[in-house]
Amino acid sequence: MRTTDEVSTGAEAAASGTTPPPRRPRTVLAMHSSVVDEVFPPAVRVRLEDAADIRPPHVLREFTSPQARAALAECEVLLTGWGCPPIDTSVLDAAPRLRAVIHAAGTVKPFLGREAYERGIAVSSAAAANAVPVAEFTLAAIIMGAKRAFPLAHLFRTRRTHRTDADLDRHHWLGTRGLTVGVVGASHVGRRVVRLLRSLDVDVLLYDPYIEDTEAVLLGVTRTDLDTLLTASDVVTLHAPDTDETRQLLDARRLALLRPGTLLVNTARGPLVDTEALVEHVVSGRIDAVLDVTDPEPLPADHPLWDLPNVLITPHMAGAQGNEVGRLGALAVDELVRYAHGAPLNHPVRLDELEHIA
Incomplete structure (x- = not known):
């Protein structure tokens, strides 16, 4: 959600004929810290940091500590991945500004349920990648x-x-x-x-x-x-x-x-x-x-x-491994950029799909 100052700045830029810089939504990463470098290799990480205002602590592995609660309070986008803790009602209550959950992995079902949809939060997944x-x-x-x-x-x-x-x-x-x-x-x-x-x-x-x-x-x-x-x-x-x-x-x-x-x-x-x-x-x-x-x-x-x-x-190896994992992060960053520009997400996960997706 834009603040009054952000809206005014955009309106003034439009009146002057200039294009305002894209918004950088406040974003929190929630996943195992061990996978971050694979999901966001250097080139993808640069794009991520250009597109988003990453809130410290930079990667959350839990949502209960004071530091995590402080990050959630300012969070507009949760960028999730493997190892994301459950996003339940208490987490949503702690994140009143949350507008989107963008998952840099496959299924969202292990950690996300109906509550997020009921609050109007957009959900996206890198399952296609x-x-x-x-x-x-x-x-x-x-x-x-x-x-x-x-x-x-x-x-x-x-x-x-x-x-x-x-x-x-x-x-x-x-x-x-x-x-x-x-x-x-x-x-x-x-x-x-x-x-x-x-x-x-x-x-x-x-x-x-x-x-x-x-x-x-x-x-x-x-x-x-x-x-x-x-x-x-x-x-x-x-x-x-x-x-x-x-x-x-x-x-x-x-x-x-x-x-x-x-x-x-x-x-x-x-x-x-x-x-x-x-x-x-x-x-x-x-x-x-x-x-x-x-x-x-x-x-x-x-x-x-x-x-x-x-x-x-074979040892459950068909899915993204090694250098293939960066494809998931790249798709997630693409979705984040679209969100920042107010465009619809390309890979939404809809509530009516939850019952029969993986």
Whole structure:
């Protein structure tokens, strides 16, 4: 909210034909201090400090100390990230000037609830930036998995000699040409995967109960129900959130619908798949799987999925890592700049989305 002096200064500048300097909203960072330099690498940090008046203490890890309360009292924007404490009613009461929460990470659900929306606070998330590496990882998993690279590499490593035609013949198909890829979930990641799949010679099916047919047409996919997608797809890739509604979405019945030779890719959340029901299908070699997430995570050391040549398990690494993390901070700073100029946020998180987002 602008003060009287700020409004007057802007009006006088307009009357004189000059452009007033952009506002620098008073901003507090709330996240683990250990991630700040990754989220805001030097070039992004410069933009952040140009765009915002950063209130000391510079990074809050809690909201209860006198210093934190003093910072909240002046705060107009909370710039949050991994490790942000819950923003509950007591925090909102301590921050009467708060107008926006801009999250330099993915989901806001672990720390933010309905109370903020009821006070008219704008909320934004960098989930779209985190979707970039997840979608890239997923596309790589689909291409490598469709080529049966993982079981064939295991065989090559074991034999130390080239594969035979019989080794190739045992697979139902090799390569992506002409495949049907089923995308489960039109999330940020799911939509980006759909766009990346356009570079391949594949047909794309989509299941998402919250998407309309007209939007599916714009995405260039065929919208269908989940059972049909599972029975018709050569590759099934999961991009739905972990909610009560989606837990064990692929249970024993639905896993049995997958055709022999299907590749299952999960870069979303482990609980979407019934792990123990999956074991039967991959142990038999009926389907292959690339799992960046599992349930539980990690799996017990003696779990059968670890040692199967047709299952690749990676350590929950598809999301932003290392130099990729700066993309999240850059998006958050873009949102902060838009807020400072009075422009609508590009990546809002709306109240009606909270129930079914990750």
